[in-house]
Amino acid sequence: MFIVSIGAGKNQIPLINACKELGFSIIGIDKNPKAEGFQYCDIKLIESIYNYHDIYLLLKDQLVFDDIAAVVSRSYGDVIKTVAYLCQQFKLPYCDFNSVENLIDKSQFRTIAQQNNIKMPYGILLHKKDFNTLDRLPFPCVMKPPKGHAKQNVMLIDSYLELRSYMQSAKHDTVLIEEYIEGDEIIVIGFVHNQKFYIYDISDKILNAKPYFVDRMHILPSQYYNLYDRLQKLGQTIADAFTLQATPLLMECIISNDTIYLIEAACEFGGEYLADYAIPARLKNNIFKTFVQAIVTGKVDMPAKSSTAAVVKYIMGRSGTLVSYSIPKDKNVIHAEIFAKSGDTLHYPKNNHQRLGVIITKGKTVEKAIQTADTILEHMHIIIE
Ligand SMILES: Nc1ncnc2c1ncn2[C@@H]1O[C@H](COP(=O)(O)OP(=O)(O)O)[C@@H](O)[C@H]1O
Ligand SMILES: [Mg+2]
Structure with missing residues (x-):
């Protein structure tokens, strides 16, 4: 086969x-x-x-x-x-081809979510030509393209002046404007099999400085594991609302005052080295295999719970030219990589694609995993001139 x-x-x-x-x-x-x-x-x-x-x-x-x-x-x-x-x-089994656009387009996704009482930040789709008709907006707001990924052109804005300049430089005819939710962000990685949603793992996300939303660190296990049942229900509501049958499903949520806001959901395994490195190191199991096995044999083998911690720490870099670096070894380092080559021009990142490198570590506790990542970063001796 x-x-x-x-x-x-x-x-x-x-x-x-x-x-x-x-x-x-x-x-x-x-x-x-x-x-x-x-x-x-x-x-x-x-x-x-x-x-x-x-x-x-x-x-x-x-x-x-x-x-x-x-x-x-x-x-x-x-x-x-x-x-x-x-x-x-x-x-x-997968998801209905005729309604797949509802999953890809953030504005259409919001419409279906609203009909199904899925809590998302308040938002509107704004056509460039309608910019002048805008009523009062509750600043700060988040601007994003209706179809986007990797935080490209996602920005926090504080005023009409910033809004105008964002709209002028936007490449799309429409822009999504959302209420800014202040809180802790998590990623829930899971999958749907036989129309049932399974959570595979949950990670905490630490962001870089605003106005851009660049991911700086992912930490597992999440401090919000206690929300497991509510997150499972949320994933199930999404699976039902979008008639998902068998697909990976990733949810990005912000927790604010005990409310779970869904920021984005997508039929994917996600990036950020979580499914590839951090989760397998932590759970001694891999979601690719679990998912494929489930859809082809019907057998769902979920990993046992684990207290082992894992951290994905990104290296941000700054403006200049990358001169040199080294990659030290350590038994608790799962993977370390610099995405640029010596001689490359670097910028401070405005989206996830512009980050300089990554260090993924594991440890008995989150603190130990972070400490290992910090030590490795020091020993990388990254020189930018
Ligand atoms: N309404 C919002 N309130 C607070 N933060 C947000 C909001 N919308 C997006 N963000 C932040 O921006 C990031 C990217 O937004 P998202 O819609 O997921 O775009 P992308 O598809 O590029 O990942 C989110 O992970 C979150 O950190
Ligand atoms: Mg996202």
Whole structure:
């Protein structure tokens, strides 16, 4: 039996490997013939992950239709549409192709959420041309593109002046303006199987300085594990509202005065090294394998609870040129990486893609894991001139 992997890049490898470990042959799709994950695929199809109908035709040529057990992806955004289309064609459970846009577009998502009493920050969709008709806004507000990811162009604004300059530079015709919720942010990583939502793990998020919303650190286990039942219910409400059948599901929430505000939910495993490194180190289990096993065999093997801590600490960098650095080793370091090369020009990050590096550590306690990450950072001797 085959599993189709939409995307064969580096990020896709843990998912491809999980499918292989479960005994499946892999059909990888990627427009880049040199995609790093292709080496683990049994059949390679060179095609953009967004061209869902062309992918369908390519699969048809392979005569494997009756042997496709699942279509999966590690990617986000419009790729959900590709997975939904193929699952519909192959009669595999995922989510309804006709309503997939409701999941991808933040404004449409909000409409469905509102109809289902899912608590989100108050918000409006503003067309650029309607800017002058705006009534009084409760500053500060958060501005964001209706379709976005990795905190690109997400900004806190305090005044009409800032709002105007944001609108003038916005690339989209519409912008989402939301009430700013002050509180603690968490990420809930889970999945839906047989229409039931399962929480896999919960992490706390520490942000960098405003007005941008750059993630500085993720900490596990979350201090909000006590909200497990309420978060499970929230995930289930989302699964029901959007008729999700079988998909990874990630929720970003802010906890403020004991209220859980949903900021974003997406049918993805998420990035930020959580599913790849931090969670497996903590739970000795991996969500890719658990999810794929669930959808192909029906068996849901959730990991045992663990008090082991893990931390994903980002290195922010600053304006200048990266001169040198080193990567020290330590038994509690799960992964450390600098995303730039010596000689590269650096900027202080305005979104998640512009961060300089990452250190992922584990420890008996959160404090110990953070301490290890701090020590490693010192020993990296990063020189920026
Ligand atoms: N209404 C809000 N109140 C407070 N913080 C917010 C709000 N909306 C977004 N944020 C912050 O901005 C980040 C990015 O917003 P989000 O809508 O998730 O965009 P992206 O798709 O880029 O992740 C969130 O993780 C959160 O830290
Ligand atoms: Mg988000």
